[in-house]
Each structure stands twice: as C-alpha cells, then as structure tokens.
Amino acid sequence: MAAALRGRAGGLAALWRLQSRRLSSFDVAVVGAGIVGLAAARELIQRHPSLAFAVLEKEQEPAHHQSGHNSGVIHSGIYYTPGSLKAKLCVQGAALCYKYCDQKGIPYNQCGKLIVAVEHDEIPRLKALYERGLQNNVPGLKLIGAKEIQEKEPFCRGLMALDSPYTGIVDYKQVAQSYARDFQEAGGTILTDFEVTNMEMAKESSPESEDGLKYPVIVRNKKGEEISCGHILTCAGLHSDRLSEISGCSPEPRIVPFRGDYLVLKPEKCYLVKGNIYPVPNPRFPFLGVHFTPRMDGSVWLGPNAVLAFKREGYKLLDFSTGDFLDAVSYSGLWKLVLRNVSYGLGELYRAFSLSAQLKQLQKFIPEVTTNDVLRGPSGVRAQALDSDGNLVDDFVFDGGTGNVGSRILHVRNAPSPAATSSLAIAAVIADEVERRFQL
Ligand SMILES: Cc1cc2nc3c(=O)[nH]c(=O)nc-3n(C[C@H](O)[C@H](O)[C@H](O)COP(=O)(O)OP(=O)(O)OC[C@H]3O[C@@H](n4cnc5c(N)ncnc54)[C@H](O)[C@@H]3O)c2cc1C
Numbered sequence: 166m167a168a169a170l171r172g173r174a175g176g177l178a179a180l181w182r183l184q185s186r187r188l189s190s191f192d193v194a195v196v197g198a199g200i201v202g203l204a205a206a207r208e209l210i211q212r213h214p215s216l217a218f219a220v221l222e223k224e225q226e227p228a229h230h231q232s233g234h235n236s237g238v239i240h241s242g243i244y245y246t247p248g249s250l251k252a253k254l255c256v257q258g259a260a261l262c263y264k265y266c267d268q269k270g271i272p273y274n275q276c277g278k279l280i281v282a283v284e285h286d287e288i289p290r291l292k293a294l295y296e297r298g299l300q301n302n303v304p305g306l307k308l309i310g311a312k313e314i315q316e317k318e319p320f321c322r323g324l325m326a327l328d329s330p331y332t333g334i335v336d337y338k339q340v341a342q343s344y345a346r347d348f349q350e351a352g353g354t355i356l357t358d359f360e361v362t363n364m365e366m367a368k369e370s371s372p373e374s375e376d377g378l379k380y381p382v383i384v385r386n387k388k389g390e391e392i393s394c395g396h397i398l399t400c401a402g403l404h405s406d407r408l409s410e411i412s413g414c415s416p417e418p419r420i421v422p423f424r425g426d427y428l429v430l431k432p433e434k435c436y437l438v439k440g441n442i443y444p445v446p447n448p449r450f451p452f453l454g455v456h457f458t459p460r461m462d463g464s465v466w467l468g469p470n471a472v473l474a475f476k477r478e479g480y481k482l483l484d485f486s487t488g489d490f491l492d493a494v495s496y497s498g499l500w501k502l503v504l505r506n507v508s509y510g511l512g513e514l515y516r517a518f519s520l521s522a523q524l525k526q527l528q529k530f531i532p533e534v535t536t537n538d539v540l541r542g543p544s545g546v547r548a549q550a551l552d553s554d555g556n557l558v559d560d561f562v563f564d565g566g567t568g569n570v571g572s573r574i575l576h577v578r579n580a581p582s583p584a585a586t587s588s589l590a591i592a593a594v595i596a597d598e599v600e601r602r603f604q605l
Pocket of ligand 1: 196197199201219222224230231232235236237359362365400402403408481525544564583
C-alpha cells in the first residue's frame with residue numbers, strides 16, 4: 166500500500182483513501198520524487214495553492230537515485246554551450262540554490278574550483294572554456310598560472326587553471342528533502358512506494374461528469390492502486406523513456422545508464438585537497454572527467470568514472486538486470502555510440518576494475534596520492550538520453566505528447582548534470598510550460 170507522507174488528505178478521509186483502490190484525485194500528479202520532480206512540484210503548488218498536487222515515487226523515500234548519489238557540486242555554469250538551457254539554467258540555478266540554502270539554513274561551502282591543464286595541448290581548450298564561462302556570465306572567473314595553482318591547492322600540479330570561486334558544494338539529498346517539506350507544508354501529497362506502471366483515460370466516469378472532466382486520467386501503480394488526475398508531469402530520471410512509452414508518447418530519446426564510481430581519500434589524507442579540482446574535459450563526452458571533490462561531511466571523493474551500466478539502478482560493479490540489458494542492446498542508438506567509442510569505453514571499464522589505473526588519472530593533478538591513500542567509495546548512475554543516431558543528448562529536454570493521455574502530459578526527458586544545481590531554475594521553466602500547455 167502506498168505510504169502517504171502527508172498532505173491535503175488527513176484523518177479518516179485519508180484512511181479511507183488508503184484502503185480503497187482509488188487513492189485520491191489530483192489536478193496535477195508529478196511522477197518522481199528526485200530533486201527535479203520535487204522542485205517542480207514545489208514551484209507549481211506555490212503558484213497554484215488552490216489546486217491539488219501529488220508526487221508519486223516508487224521508492225520509500227525522496228531523492229533515492231541520482232539526486233542522492235552525486236558529486237554534490239554547485240556548478241557555476243562554465244561548460245555549457247552559450248544560449249543553451251543548460252547554460253542559462255545552471256547560472257540562474259546556482260544563484261537560486263545559494264539563496265535557498267541561506268533561507269533554509271542548509272549548510273553549503275562555496276569552496277571554489279580549479280579546472281587544471283596538466284598538458285600543453287589542454288591549454289587552448291582551457292582558454293576556450295574561460296571564454297565560454299564569460300559568455301555564460303559566470304561570476305569571478307580567471308585564468309591562473311602554476312604558482313597561483315599551488316597557492317590555492319598546495320598539492321596540485323598544473324600548467325594553467327581556470328579558477329571558479331563561485332563553485333560550491335552541498336548535500337543535494339538534504340536540499341531535495343527540504344523541497345519535499347515545502348511542498349507538503351503547502352498542502353501537497355507525496356505517495357511513496359507508488360511505482361507508476363500505467364496511465365490511461367478513465368473508462369468508468371463519463372467525460373461529461375464533473376469528476377470525469379476534471380480528473381480524466383487514471384495513473385496506476387504495480388500493486389493495482391490508482392489515482393485520478395487532470396494532468397501529469399514526469400520527472401523519472403533513469404526511467405524517463407519508459408514513463409513516456411507507457412503514456413503512449415515517444416520512447417526516444419532512450420535512457421542509457423552510465424555508472425560513476427568514486428574512490429574516497431582516507432581521512433588522514435584529506436588535507437591534500439582544499440576545493441574542487443577538475444580536469445580539462447574531453448570535448449567528445451558530456452561528462453566532466455574524474456575530479457577531486459570535498460564533501461560537506463569533511464571527506465573527499467575522487468571520481469566519478471563513466472562506465473556503461475547493465476542495470477539502470479545498479480550501484481555495484483557487477484550489478485546486472487536482464488530487462489535493462491536487453492532494452493539497451495536492442496537499441497540501435499547504443500550500438501552506434503559503442504562502435505564510435507570502443508577504445509574509450511574499454512578504457513573506462515578497465516579503470517573501473519583497476520584501482521591503480523584510476524589513480525593514474527588523478528596523480529596527474531596530485532602526484533602524492535597513492536593506492537594506500539584511497540578506498541573504494543559509493544557510486545551513482547547517470548540517466549543520459551541517447552538519440553537513435555547514437556548521439557548523447559546534451560541539453561535538458563522537456564517534451565509532451567499527442568492523443569488523449571499524451572496531450573495531458575509533460576515529460577522531463579533529459580535532466581543530467583548540472584540538473585541538481587539548476588533544479589530551482591528548471592522548476593520555473595517546467596511550471597511555465599505546465600501553465601502554458603494545460604492552461605492552469
Ligand atoms: C554520479 C553523478 C554525479 C553528479 N554530480 C552532480 C553534481 O555535482 N552537480 C549537479 O548539479 N548534478 C550532478 N549530477 C546530476 C544530478 O544528480 C541529476 O541531474 C539530478 O539528480 C536529476 O534529478 P531527477 O529528479 O531528474 O532524477 P532522480 O533523482 O533520478 O529522480 C527520479 C525519480 O523518479 C523515480 N521514478 C522513476 N520511475 C518511476 C515510476 N515508474 N514511478 C514512480 N517513480 C519513479 C525514481 O525512483 C527517482 O526517485 C550527478 C549525477 C550523477 C549520477
């Protein structure tokens with residue numbers, strides 16, 4: 166039975182609803198209690214306090230997947246193509262994130278970040294990143310030389326670095342939980358243990374009846390419980406393509422899971438790292454490369470790598486799901502991606518198993534780090550959208566569908582990094598889009 170975490174429903178009425186198959190009716194149901202779904206639900210209920218909103222989440226708690234398994238970096242917006250949603254929403258989102266944390270007393274550390282060139286051929290790319298960051302209006306950026314690198318990070322070697330003092334760190338699970346609280350305090354309902362498996366137009370209530378007109382879509386979970394609603398917003402991360410497919414909308418772009426494993430520095434070695442230290446990224450990939458990231462609990466994480474995963478929510482090296490595997494290998498886009506990047510993919514796989522190979526990349530920046538100084542740490546799995554030509558979809562994508570159910574849905578199809586940083590800015594864009602499409 167779905168666990169109602171509270172909301173508009175209360176007392177006996179709530180009990181009745183939980184005992185019946187039809188749990189309740191809502192103007193808008195949001196699928197997915199990750200940081201994006203919660204931020205959007207919070208924004209929508211604040212704009213429309215008289216409407217009934219629900220968030221439906223398959224796990225027992227919010228932020229269980231990507232939003233609770235990430236580097237925790239508040240990105241400043243350097244990397245992204247000027248004019249893209251990613252660029253705009255990251256710069257806006259970082260400012261909103263700092264402001265929100267100040268308002269709510271959520272701890273963060275604006276510890277800054279260096280993107281460090283260790284080879285001469287990386288310098289032109291570093292300079293191009295600097296120009297890009299300026300175009301994106303990232304505050305405080307400057308290029309610094311080897312001496313200044315060592316003043317900021319005494320153990321880090323490099324020829325030149327891009328210094329981004331605006332970058333910070335935060336615990337995004339805490340931020341997401343705070344969004345959930347705001348949503349509930351505004352009267353929203355969060356139903357956990359509610360895995361959406363089906364969405365269809367109501368058959369039993371006539372479209373002319375008041376209920377039929379207002380809440381014509383039935384959303385069912387895998388236990389056979391259901392809610393009815395007027396409109397749906399899906400923010401389902403690693404399952405966003407599947408949610409789109411079951412609602413009758415396009416299954417493409419498909420989601421390809423990329424696992425990222427972290428190493429952690431032993432506590433006695435954490436003095437080696439003061440702020441974030443990143444490589445100059447490989448322009449062929451959307452991932453930023455393995456980096457040194459201090460955490461809010463005082464630990465330091467190294468990583469993450471990017472390995473094609475055989476299970477969408479598989480956090481261990483050997484996790485495997487037959488369904489997820491067959492889904493992936495039956496998609497032509499994946500084969501095109503794999504064939505274009507065989508050597509890179511095999512290299513990442515090798516490094517995932519070999520601690521010393523992973524360390525080799527990191528020692529380019531801090532040569533003092535040895536295998537004795539690190540332990541294997543946690544992992545995260547990125548939901549990366551991939552088109553049928555094998556291209557990784559770079560920008561955030563919001564998309565609706567057609568038909569009875571499809572025209573009542575807005576899908577968040579691709580919300581990779583820095584979507585945690587950008588969550589409040591993304592929420593405003595989603596809320597605008599929901600209002601426009603559904604005339605709320
Ligand atoms: C390794 C890693 C490092 C990252 N580092 C950073 C970083 O430093 N800074 C940054 O800004 N971003 C970072 N990101 C990206 C960021 O974490 C994600 O972009 C963000 O968390 C996406 O949030 P989301 O709500 O879209 O997805 P998720 O957090 O994955 O939430 C989706 C939710 O939908 C639920 N769901 C799925 N299917 C169903 C269903 N059928 N029914 C009900 N519920 C369903 C899931 O259980 C899940 O809770 C990182 C990501 C990873 C993986």
